[in-house]
Amino acid sequence: MSDDIGDVVGPITEQIEQRFGLSINALKDAVEAVPNAHREATVVVRWHGLLTESQAALERAEDDLLAALDTQPSEVDDPTLDLAHRVDAAVAIRDGRAVALRLLLEPNASGEQDVEAERLTRCGPAVPTSPPTRSARASMPSRAVVR
Numbered sequence: 170m171s172d173d174i175g176d177v178v179g180p181i182t183e184q185i186e187q188r189f190g191l192s193i194n195a196l197k198d199a200v201e202a203v204p205n206a207h208r209e210a211t212v213v214v215r216w217h218g219l220l221t222e223s224q225a226a227l228e229r230a231e232d233d234l235l236a237a238l239d240t241q242p243s244e245v246d247d248p249t250l251d252l253a254h255r256v257d258a259a260v261a262i263r264d265g266r267a268v269a270l271r272l273l274l275e276p277n278a279s280g281e282q283d284v285e286a287e288r289l290t291r292c293g294p295a296v297p298t299s300p301p302t303r304s305a306r307a308s309m310p311s312r313a314v315v316r
Contacts, residue, residue, distance in 0.1 A: 177267045178224050184274050185213055193217065213273055220266040227259035 182193050189196050189210060200207070200214040234252040241249055 177263060178221055181220065181267060181270050181274075182217065185217060185270075188274055189213075209273070213270065216266060216270045216273060220263065220270055223259065223263040223266050227256070227263050230256045230259045 185196065186192055191199065196210060197214050197218075200211050204211050230252065234249070234256050237249040237252050238245075245253075
């Protein structure tokens with residue numbers, strides 16, 4: 170389901186490589202070898218890993234949804250609707266991580282970058298990284314019709 174419009178990881182990876190003058194793999198190796206040598210690189214590599222992890226989760230969720238939709242008649246059942254919600258959550262997580270990385274890479278963040286980088290280093294992602302469980306369906310109709 171993802172296409173070039175949804176390619177978030179590629180441009181950010183290129184931005185990281187330009188910023189540090191290394192390929193992403195070389196930068197990861199350098200951070201792994203000496204994690205405390207360059208704090209900014211360590212934080213950026215960590216968030217890049219979280220971003221690629223969330224992109225992979227999004228792609229799996231999209232594949233699952235497409236497979237379910239291929240087997241559906243005109244009506245979408247509750248499990249398929251849950252898969253659609255899973256895709257929405259995965260997009261939000263991926264996009265949130267992309268925003269965090271862009272903030273870390275923005276050279277004109279006027280001091281806010283250091284504050285945000287410190288918060289991210291201490292706290293980790295603000296968005297939950299596991300899909301939410303849906304215990305109640307009170308706000309959703311039991312059946313949706315796809316046209």
